[in-house]
Structure formats: structure tokens, C-alpha cells
Amino acid sequence: MHPALTPAVLARLRAPRPYPAVSLVMPTHRREPDNAQDPVRLRNLLAEAKERLRADPAVTRERRADVEEQLDRAHTEVDLAHVEDGLAIFAAPGEHHVWYLGRTAPERVVLADTFLTRNLVAAREAERPYWVMAVSANRVSLWNGGPERVTEVYKGGFPLTRSLTAQDVEREERIGDVPSTFTDEATRQFLRGADEAMRHVLAAAPRPLYVAGEAAALSLLDDAGTVARDASRVPHGGLADGPADVVWQAVRPFRAVHQEAEIGALLQELDKARGRRDFAAGVDEVWQSALGGRVGTLAVEENYRTTVRDDGEHLVPAESGDLDAREDLVDEIVERSLDTDAKVRFVPDGTLAEQNHIAAVLRY
Numbered sequence: 001m002h003p004a005l006t007p008a009v010l011a012r013l014r015a016p017r018p019y020p021a022v023s024l025v026m027p028t029h030r031r032e033p034d035n036a037q038d039p040v041r042l043r044n045l046l047a048e049a050k051e052r053l054r055a056d057p058a059v060t061r062e063r064r065a066d067v068e069e070q071l072d073r074a075h076t077e078v079d080l081a082h083v084e085d086g087l088a089i090f091a092a093p094g095e096h097h098v099w100y101l102g103r104t105a106p107e108r109v110v111l112a113d114t115f116l117t118r119n120l121v122a123a124r125e126a127e128r129p130y131w132v133m134a135v136s137a138n139r140v141s142l143w144n145g146g147p148e149r150v151t152e153v154y155k156g157g158f159p160l161t162r163s164l165t166a167q168d169v170e171r172e173e174r175i176g177d178v179p180s181t182f183t184d185e186a187t188r189q190f191l192r193g194a195d196e197a198m199r200h201v202l203a204a205a206p207r208p209l210y211v212a213g214e215a216a217a218l219s220l221l222d223d224a225g226t227v228a229r230d231a232s233r234v235p236h237g238g239l240a241d242g243p244a245d246v247v248w249q250a251v252r253p254f255r256a257v258h259q260e261a262e263i264g265a266l267l268q269e270l271d272k273a274r275g276r277r278d279f280a281a282g283v284d285e286v287w288q289s290a291l292g293g294r295v296g297t298l299a300v301e302e303n304y305r306t307t308v309r310d311d312g313e314h315l316v317p318a319e320s321g322d323l324d325a326r327e328d329l330v331d332e333i334v335e336r337s338l339d340t341d342a343k344v345r346f347v348p349d350g351t352l353a354e355q356n357h358i359a360a361v362l363r364y
Helices: 007-014 034-055 061-077 118-127 169-175 185-204 215-224 244-276 282-291 329-339
Strands: 021-027 086-092 095-101 108-112 130-135 139-145 150-153 209-213 232-235 279-281 295-301 308-310 315-317 343-347 358-362
Touching (some): 007 118, 021 034, 034 061, 034 108, 061 086, 061 095, 095 118, 118 329, 130 215, 130 244, 139 244, 244 279, 279 282, 282 295, 282 315
Antiparallel strands (some): 021 108, 130 139, 279 358, 295 358, 308 315
């Protein structure tokens, strides 16, 4: 996914546009042979978008020509050789945007007065970037983590390195022992510097932190500073020099445990809200709460979508293409919630089966 998908960027993308704002979303494939279908699928979706523009009586000829040109420009910018798991193209009069998604996305073409940013939000949520600080006696490295890889970071003072002095040979001969590199004061000072550097990184970019190293290193880091005390521990030495794949594999099971714990905490939060009656479930209740700006935390199953229409009192199921049908209401709920600074969490399908696939903790 695009590395600069910040809350401010999302807010700009969610802003209303002159009609029509075209959102084109599709799954893509990283490897052969599946990626052979991506160019064909993209051309078909672009053709569908242009056909819908031509068939829409609300779109003037000038505006249609503008948006079609923007779609063509976006098409030329797409690099299908370096895609991830999904692709989103947004086009409106005078602008276009191309985003690569780190998670798959269902195939869709939508004309509206806003871009559908749900897939960007879901991809950002799924990526949940994290930091890994790998500690050894002579090197402390920092790694930027994502769902499928980590990459070493060369900023903020990282990596920190030092030369290890020769051990006291006379002492070794006298008592038959070499003092641990994790008990001397020089190592303590070195790790204190790493702790300080990591605190600055976290202040600028708060994320979950995993600290990897052998037990003696983690213990000394606890004594030398503060960041490790609130971090997830990965008791695995030899990672400070990488390689990246080994670091990622070492952290992977600890991330899975952390994510399961987060989902469990979210479900507990929903249960407590139900007990306080600060709770909404199902698309009808949650939509009404979102309209009133009451949603504090929104939980949505990853692939939940529903087509509804408003019968004057409630939302009722509808078929795609029905008069007054709203095919993207879940997307609208997500965007309304974000506009009122709610937290939005996507969870695996089936997690919210008892809550009709969507639920919210209300502010009041």
C-alpha cells in the first residue's frame, strides 16, 4: 500500500467531489501464474466504468470526457509488475489517484460524490505497522514491520553499533570464566542509548513494539531504560544483523498472539458497552448512530456488505439495482464514523455473527 496513507490523506480522499467520483477496486496478484489475469481484469473494469459514465444522464459530456481522461492517466500509472493484493483507482473531474493495497479487495466500480475509501482503511488496519528492535551486545537494529515482511530502518540513530573490547585474559585464566557482555557498565550505557533513540522513534510514530534478543540482553535493557517494559518480548538472539526474513519469522508468532488479544479486547469492549446500553448492532442501528455522530468504536467484519433501502422508518434489504437501493451503506458507515473521529476496526468474517456482522460502542 502507498506508504503515506495518513489520517489527513484519508480525510482528503473522503471529502465530497463533483459528481461523478469513480472508485474502481479489484484484487491483484503478486506472483505468476495468477497475475496474468490482472491486466485483463483492469481493462474490463475501466471499460465498465466508462460505459457507466456514458449511460448516466446526470454526467455531462464535458465532465465525462474529463473523468475518462483521468481514468486513462491512472491506467498508465499502474505498475502491475509490482502490485500487492489489491488495487484502488479513484478518478473525479481534474484528479486521479492510484493505491496499491496490502490485502485483497472485491471487484467493484462505483459512481458517487465521494471516493470509497473503505478498502484503504481496511488495508491500513490489516497492515497495522509495528517496530522491531533487535538487540545484541554490539548492535541494535530497528525494523519496520508489516504483515508479510520487515525492512531495516536507517534513521533515528539506528542501527547503533559499537566495538567489543577484548575480554580480560588474565581474569579468564585466573577463574576460568569470561564475564558476560551483558553485565558490564559499557553495555548498559550502550543499551541506554538505544532506549533513548527508540523513545524518540515511538514519539514520532507510535506503533506496537517488539524487542528481540537473548534473555540477558532483554533483562539489561529493562534495567537500562523504559521502552522494553511496555513492549512485546521476542526471546530470540542473533537478529540484530538480520536477515529480514529471519527477523520476520521470529516475530510472526508473537504478532499473531498480539492480534488475537486485540480482537478479544475489542469483543470485551462491545460486551461491556452492551451492558451499559452504549451499544448498537446491525446495519440499521449502527447507521442511525453514525448519522448522529455517536459511534466511538466501530467493528466491522472484513467482507461485510449489504444492499438496503430506507422504508421511512428502517433500513430493509434490497436488491442491487432496485429503486432507491443503497449498495454501499457499510462503506458510508465507515466513512461517517471516521469523519467523527471514531476508531474503526475490521475483524475476520464470522467474528461478529451474533451482532449481525457490524457493531459499535457508542459515545452516549
